[in-house]
Amino acid sequence: MQRSNTYIVIFSLILTIVLGGLLSLASVGLRPAQKRAEELATKRQILSAVMEVDPNANILPIFDKRIKTIVVDIKGNIIESDEMGNPIDASDVDIERQFKLKPEERMYPVFMFHDENDPDDIKAYIFAFYGNGLWDNIWGYVALETDMNTITGVVFDHAAETPGLGARITEKQVEERYDGKKIFNEEGVLVSVDMLKGENNPPAALNEHKVNGMSGATITGKGVNRMLKNYFEFYLPYIERLKGKDQKVARLLSN
């Protein structure tokens, strides 16, 4: 049956309003549960940069027991409260929102992985990274040993990289390539770690600062490189400060 144009327009309007309304209801109603799921996934990621995490384990108690957090600014100073004077918790820092600010204005969370019983016995420092991939944002967590140079582990994640190509940055096998790499060269200058183009680079091409790339995902790899380089630089003042502290302790011990 042929309907009039008015009928079609009104029908489409009603359909749009009804469906749109339902979807917004669902979106608003499910938002808290989604937030909780995301928080859990983030904490799982942070932990998996430094330890094996059992997929069925209850993450929150482990996280609270093993991780303490601080927030630093670009000069390496610890920030304890925001402009309004409210205390800041690193777990609440929305790295995506921070990424949209200028680097000088951002807050940089640091997660300290410590001994189960002694919170002062820190095993590794985990830093949060954020950057641009090929299609959308990518982010990750990199754990440094207490020498503030050797990478203990990394985890990457992405919003919309190509499945099977750029999305492989989330695979363990790719992330493990970073283990044991160094971010400073012998002169003590920050060089970060670069992912090369292509998968099977000759061993001679790889060194302490270079890892194998992913074939078909060169641009995602470049995004990862840029992200690492940028954020290591943003964290550098804080890293230097920790390094200095470490050397002081070493000097005291040797005297």
Next chain:
Amino acid sequence: MAETLEKEIVKKPSEPLLSKRRKKFVTDPLNEDNPITIQVLGICSALAVTTQLKPTMVMALSVTFVMIFSSLFTSLLRNLIPIRVRIIVQLAIIASLVSLVNEVLHAYAFDVYKQLSVFVGLIITNCIVMGRLEAFAMGNKPYDSVLDAFGSAMGYSWIIIAVAFFRELLGSGKLFGFAIFENIGWSSFPTNGLMVSPVGAFIILGLIIWVQRAKTGYVEQH
């Protein structure tokens, strides 16, 4: 007057809920008219999501949910939907349901949500869903349409679950993430890397189609 009315009602006995005709809606797509192996629709997701059983099950459930409810709503509205914009209306219904599924997965099955990533969204373009709406739900009553959608969804589901079963078993030696071979003491089981890649899905799908056609004697018309 009252007598004639009664007679008319007696004349038209209502069809049993699962009459022979209706049973065919459900059973046909399982085998003889399977959406994947015979109509060769929905191949994209059949290749992409079937490396492991768990996400495959979630995908199958999602598709079933979307198919049943989109068929139901389309069929209920079939006399109201203006014929000139019917495709857009069908698409709007499907897309809304898919978004709903996506939001629910995001909230309650975050790891699967991330694993399936774009493929949940791509249910919208799964030809099986729209094919059934256009071919069946637009012209049939709600109950029949739901049965038809359920049949097609099951036809899709059993194939992808079968593919995922073999891919996870042979590709990673696991089922639902549980290391089968290690636990029966065969820890040196050689896993097949081909099965983890989409090519493995093609091979298994091909084998299923071969067995099926050998049994049903189905031949493509040229």
